Amino acid sequence: xKAMKLTAQRQMQMQEVPRPCLxxxxxxxxxxxxxxxxxxxxxYFAEGGIGSQRVxxxxxxxxxxxxxxxxxxxxxTRVKPGDRIALDPAQPCGVCDQCLGGRPHTCRHLNFLGCPxxxxxxxxxxxILPERSSYxxxxxxxxxxxAIVEPLSIGLYAISLSVPMKGAKIGILGAGPIGLSVxxxxxxxxxxxxxxxxxxxxxxxxxxxxxxxxxxxxxxxxVAADIARREPEMLDVVFECSGEQEAMDQGVQLLKPGGxxxxxxxxxxxxxxxxxxxxxxxxxxxxxxxxxQNDFVQKAIDMIARKEIDVNIMVTHRFAFDRTQEAFExxxxxxxxxxxxxxxxxx
Numbered sequence: 001x002k003a004m005k006l007t008a009q010r011q012m013q014m015q016e017v018p019r020p021c022l023x024x025x026x027x028x029x030x031x032x033x034x035x036x037x038x039x040x041x042x043x044y045f046a047e048g049g050i051g052s053q054r055v056x057x058x059x060x061x062x063x064x065x066x067x068x069x070x071x072x073x074x075x076x077t078r079v080k081p082g083d084r085i086a087l088d089p090a091q092p093c094g095v096c097d098q099c100l101g102g103r104p105h106t107c108r109h110l111n112f113l114g115c116p117x118x119x120x121x122x123x124x125x126x127x128i129l130p131e132r133s134s135y136x137x138x139x140x141x142x143x144x145x146x147a148i149v150e151p152l153s154i155g156l157y158a159i160s161l162s163v164p165m166k167g168a169k170i171g172i173l174g175a176g177p178i179g180l181s182v183x184x185x186x187x188x189x190x191x192x193x194x195x196x197x198x199x200x201x202x203x204x205x206x207x208x209x210x211x212x213x214x215x216x217x218x219x220x221x222x223v224a225a226d227i228a229r230r231e232p233e234m235l236d237v238v239f240e241c242s243g244e245q246e247a248m249d250q251g252v253q254l255l256k257p258g259g260x261x262x263x264x265x266x267x268x269x270x271x272x273x274x275x276x277x278x279x280x281x282x283x284x285x286x287x288x289x290x291x292x293q294n295d296f297v298q299k300a301i302d303m304i305a306r307k308e309i310d311v312n313i314m315v316t317h318r319f320a321f322d323r324t325q326e327a328f329e330x331x332x333x334x335x336x337x338x339x340x341x342x343x344x345x346x347x
Contacts, residue, residue, distance in 0.1 A: 003124035004324045005058035009048045010332075012325040015058065020128040025075035028134045030085065030127045034143040036064035036315075037331045037341040038151065039176065039243075040266055041114060041121075046332045051271050055116045062121035062343075063089035063113040066146030069134070076131045086146040087122060088133040088153075088297045089113035105294040123324060125345065135297055138305045144342055145304050148177070148311040152304070153296040155181030158262050159189065160296070161288055162237045166190035169231055171254045172212070174241030175203040177314050177340045178264055180210055182239045184309040187211040195227050195235065195254075197247075202337025210313055218246065224253045235259060243267040245274070252276065257283040264290045314340040321345050 001019040004012055022029055041061045043050045065087040069079050079085055092099050092107035099107050114121025137146050159165060159182060168191050172179045175198035183194060187210075196212040198204050204215040214230065216223045228234065234256040240247050243265030251261045252275060267273060279285070303309055316339045319327040327341040 001125040002321070003060050003120075004062075004321065005060055006045060006055055007058050010046055010329070012045070012328065013058070014322060017124070019126050022071060022073050022128065024130075025073040026131045027073045028069055028076060028079060028085075028129050028131055029071040030067040030087070030129060030134070031070050032065060032067040032122055032125060032127055032345050033084075034066045034147040034345070035062045035122055035343045036147045036151070036177075037327050037343065038064050039178070039331075042328060042332050043266065044114070044116065045328045049116065050266060053116050059116060060120040060123050061114040062123035063087070063115075064147050064150040065089075065113075065122040065127070066137070066143040066149075067127070067345075070126070073131070078131050079134050079136050084137045084141075084143070084146070086135045086137060086149040086297065086301060087113070087127075087129060088135060089122070089150060090292065091119065091130055091133055103294065105292050123321075123343065125321075135301060137301065141301070141305055142312075144315055145311055146301075147342065148181075148314060148340065149297060149300045149304065150293075151177045151181045152185070152300040152311060153293040154178060154264065154290065155183075156185050156296040156299055156303075157293040158182055158239060158264050158290045159186055161290060162239070162260055162262050167192045168236045169193045170195070171227070171235045171238040171251065172196045172207075172241060173238065173247040173251055174198060174265060175200070175207040175212075175215070175339075176241065179239070179241040180207065180314050180339070181311075182241065182264070183207065183210055183212060184311065185303065188303070188308050193231070195231075197223055197250075200334055200337065203339060206313065206316075206337075206339060218250065223250060227254055237262060239264055241265045245270070248273055248275065252279050252283075252285055255283060255285055258286075259283065260286045260288060262288050262290055315342050317341045319343050
């Protein structure tokens with residue numbers, strides 16, 4: 001089979017590799033149909049890693065995916081050959097203290113698709129997943145919608161850790177796929193007003209169409225002053241979705257006393273960030289990190305299937321599998337107003 005491998009920073013190559021075979025009774029063999037390009041994939045592509053996690057070449061990235069079941073192990077009951085599925089890229093051990101305590105997303109032995117040193121990613125024609133990471137799709141859902149389930153589940157999890165959305169005034173800093181994955185369900189759950197920022201005008205236009213009440217560009221707008229004029233008491237919760245130090249600082253500015261700052265964005269090569277401790281202390285700001293998602297995959301599937309939100313608005317560009325490098329270059333360089341680039345395998 002063919003797999004798209006990182007061979008150096010900013011270099012990808014299609015390589016012929018052995019097709020995977022079932023080795024456990026709980027394994028599922030999947031023929032891939034769609035893979036979304038994620039910001040974390042781009043860090044591996046452009047910078048060779050995230051923090052201390054460094055790529056050893058060659059390596060396959062990709063973790064937002066959907067496909068069709070080809071074969072299942074003898075113990076598999078959740079899916080069957082021919083089923084269309086969404087992937088949960090996380091593969092927890094199920095027996096450590098974190099898994100047993102209801103936190104499989106922080107499993108001490110977690111393997112994650114496309115994460116260096118863990119499990120090769122899904123930018124390949126075929127993939128093996130454990131049964132628990134395979135989620136059957138209703139007939140009404142497309143493969144593209146299924147590939148967006150992974151970022152949407154992160155947005156849903158972040159909302160669950162924040163404040164009740166009904167009547168809330170919220171900020172979302174970063175209007176990429178994760179920011180939109182917060183915006184759409186926040187609106188559905190009753191957020192009263194949503195303020196959203198990004199440095200790319202095309203993304204701000206998309207955020208307005210998706211339901212943001214106000215959008216601003218931190219490079220050209222006085223974001224804090226503009227929001228303060230509209231919300232003198234400031235915001236209940238801010239979701240930081242860019243991983244940028246400036247956005248974290250602005251998030252603290254925008255919060256009311258007792259507000260909550262949700263850190264979702266990945267800072268990339270930076271291992272440290274900082275905060276103005278006086279602002280944090282005086283306003284008693286709560287900072288909550290968000291580590292991927294915890295049991296929100298099925299909820300994301302159900303929300304899309306019930307047409308409660310439309311995630312199709314995120315997909316702005318599509319590429320054939322053999323043009324994957326072009327997709328990564330586009331997302332890395334923020335070209336052509338890209339939000340979500342989707343890689344399509346031959347049907």
